[in-house]
Amino acid sequence: MTGHSRTDYPTLTLNDGRQIPQLGFGTWQIDDDKAAEAVSTALDVGYWLVDTAAIYQNEKGVGEGIGDWSDIFLQTKIWNESQGYDRTLKAADKCLQRLGRDHVDMLLIHWPQPEKGLFVDTWKALIELRDQGKAKSIGVSNFRAADLERIVDATGVTPALNQVELHPGFQQRSLRAVHDKMGIVTQSWSPLGQGNAMGREAIDRISGDIGQPGAAVVIRWHIQHGLSTIPKASSREHIEANFRALDFELTEDQMAAIDELDDPEGRMGPEPGSFND
Secondary structure, eight states: OOSOOTTTSOEEEOTTSOEEESBEEEOTTOOHHHHHHHHHHHHHHTOOEEEOOGGGTOHHHHHHHHTTOOSOEEEEEEOGGGOSHHHHHHHHHHHHHHHTOSOEEEEEESOOOGGGTOHHHHHHHHHHHHHTTSEEEEEEESOOHHHHHHHHHHHSOOOSEEEEEOBTTBOOHHHHHHHHHHTOEEEEESTTTTTTTTTOHHHHHHHHHHTOOHHHHHHHHHHHTTOEEOOBOOSHHHHHHHHGGGGOOOOHHHHHHHHTTOOTTOOOSOOTTTOOO
């Protein structure tokens, strides 16, 4: 195994007292038959967190890639069609079966689906799954401030994490402030803006100045902002390049230069309030 030891790997403290690695390996759009090799490579490089989801249809391959690694922080997500109390309980069991695990470290609701009106019951099911030991920590993905407040008001349980689209071109500052107030860790999906962060003049300049890959510069920006982030890569070259984010620090001026790339209209994925498919 290469990379960083567990003692120097950056982590964040969740509101349930557990630690979550700041840098994880994302598996979106990695086919099931390629997931095992990609995950195994990421773990060999040194990644500590692996993210998947039922809708990715690669949980079996992810589980195979993790194999006997017992201390990996593994997280998956309940898909939209499985929302509702009973359906969520059944869906979680199917996730675990595909992963070959008796629990995950983090279980998330993938989207709020507000028009369906089921996410409160889905959240209650996640609480039950946590109490059963099938999920050590529970959280959400793509939830807005109003959605977060609704599930907390209904249950008294605050999500440990909200995984949202976040990259230099769409920095989600207002939602991050809500998370900070509520004690919720922010986790960034599409942290490189689906590759669009590369080629930005500020990032290219920083990359050249410090001799680090542009992707690693952007991932480092996430880490220094106190975010958890899950970049996806398929080749060992890119997996290793992303992991180099743990090997350096950005200056205040470099951080500020990337901060200036924020665009409130820079969302690339669905808007959570209107995504009800």
